[in-house]
Amino acid sequence: MSKIVICGGGVIGLSAATMLGRDSHDITVLEADPAGQPVASAEGWDTWERPGVAQFRQPHNLSSRFRMISDLELPGLTDDLLRAGCVWVDYLDSRSLPPTLTDKTPRPGDEAMRFVTGRRPIVEWAVAAMAQAAPNVTIRRGTKVREIIIGASAVPGVPHVTGVRTTSGEEIRADLVIDAMGRRSAACDWIRCAGARSPFEEAEDSNFAYFTRYFSGQQRPRRMGRALTPMGLFSILTLDGDNDTWSVTLFTSSKNKAMRGLRDTATFHRVVSACPRQAHWLDGEPITPVLLMAGVIDRYRRFVVDGRPVITGFAAVGDAWACTNPSAGRGLSVGLLHAQVLRNVARRHLDDPEAFSREYDAETEIQVGPFYRNQIAADRARIAEMNALEHGTPLPAPNPVMAKLLAASSQDADVLRGMIEIAMCVALPQEVITRPRVAAKLAEMDGYQIPPDPGIIDRHRMAALLDG
Structure with a gap:
């Protein structure tokens, strides 16, 4: 011993x-x-x-x-x-599952992704x-x-x-x-x-600041989008919790002083309400103020x-x-x-x-x-x-592989499962992209122009939301 x-x-x-x-x-x-x-x-x-x-x-x-x-x-x-x-x-x-996904048939092994x-x-x-x-x-x-x-x-x-x-x-x-x-x-x-x-x-310093509020209710919100979704100047994270609770987090650049207004509860709720796939996560009883974390x-x-x-x-x-x-x-x-x-x-x-x-x-x-x-x-x-x-200023070029994976995941059941495995720490992107069915789907997207997400909040609308 x-x-x-x-x-x-x-x-x-x-x-x-x-x-x-x-x-x-x-x-x-x-x-x-x-x-x-x-x-x-x-x-x-x-x-x-x-x-x-x-x-x-x-x-x-x-x-x-x-x-x-x-x-x-x-x-x-x-x-x-x-x-x-x-x-x-x-x-x-x-x-x-995404509404754009036509193949919603369960697959053997899907239960392994539950947590x-x-x-x-x-x-x-x-x-x-x-x-x-x-x-x-x-x-x-x-x-x-x-x-x-x-x-x-x-x-x-x-x-x-x-x-x-x-x-x-x-x-x-x-x-x-x-x-x-x-x-x-x-x-x-x-x-x-x-x-x-x-x-x-x-x-x-990763230069992110996090603004989080917890809620409680008799029914957990239905998930209509990814748990983590980029929305332009901020990303929104929605997580299930224990004992009839859940949380909504907005994170943004800590250098953007205007975004500090998210600590105000009314501003926080106004911004979340403008996110079409996450607004209903506000439908509960707030059990905390907006919690701030920075300097990560x-x-x-x-x-x-x-x-x-x-x-x-x-x-x-x-x-x-x-x-x-x-x-x-x-x-x-x-x-x-x-x-x-x-x-x-x-x-x-x-x-x-x-x-x-x-x-x-x-x-x-x-x-x-x-x-x-x-x-x-x-x-x-x-x-x-x-x-x-x-x-x-012009946006930096996205990672082409991850951008194609993300776009294809809303249409293809195999790619979606690969993306979920990546998010769940079950597989690495480097592994997922080598799978024959995923690789074939990505090859189909060569030269495909990925359209912008219509739900993204641009800087002018964001300024209006922050100003109320």
Whole structure:
């Protein structure tokens, strides 16, 4: 039995703890926020304070990939989420399919795309209850880590982590320290202070601002368009929630000062009402004001540089490894995939620090890295569009493959399923476009001029909506 310390008790840290605890490792989770898990799931939204998670009450979504992994690695979690009030979502339900799609016949395997989702506090409550009951897992809340402890090197010239030291001075020894502290992780500073080479790190502000309002009602809104839809100067995100709730988010360039008016509830509702496929998502009782989030940093880290680990006895998982603009709602799903990679590598190499570091880095790049890179490319393209529309300059050329995929998805059942798999983290675009039926459809569109979406709100109408 190996001793493992996990720094961070959010969804991904607790999921990793449960997986590793079920593999008979001795797991200690150290969570800086002191508030314990509420007694009932419904209290998670109303009373659970998690200041260490800036996006705790911002929209989250669980995808088909999240459900697939949890059913395999964390059996019982899907049922726990449903008992907490989370709901099934099926983008291939006939009522959700585009009206322009003529072939609405169900296909074998469609059921695999169903998933269970809910608001972040409710999801985290269910995951925390699972981890609390998991074998070999101890969760300590209100315990903040100050630094890592370095012991004898496992690789000549490379510092080796043998535990952590808390802000109270307590030393907790471990065979492996896992950073699951999310976007605000200070682990790179810990590593440099320990005398190691700096990990590779790239970071930039994605320059998006998010305006969200939550609603409640006896009937969830019918989905008439994609969950995430570009509308010109902003994009609109509509997500199902737990316990008869849902959310509507408008996100835009944080540099566009006029769009800050979206924080006003009347302005927010006026703009959403102008979106023909989403206006009915306002038909509920508002349960929050318009919530603002900005200053979201895209960050990516690697702990093997030039083929050599900068440190051993250490691993970062989920957002502590890489994080992006959260509008696609994939963060928890990609994070759970990363936790699965971590578990599998630990099964093979936990007793060999160098092999563990090298393989974890390699498998992360192969299995998880493409999701990060695809999202970064999409973010940069979208913010460039928003900036061009704001200033009245020519729009940048769209990604031709993704533009054709998007256009074809409203007409072709195979392309639509591929697009849903991409959105649900089940497949990558690079894989979908190689499928014979999808490739044939895209080939038919060579030279086809994709018409503009008639629902897009131009800058002049947007100015009028903001002015009321």
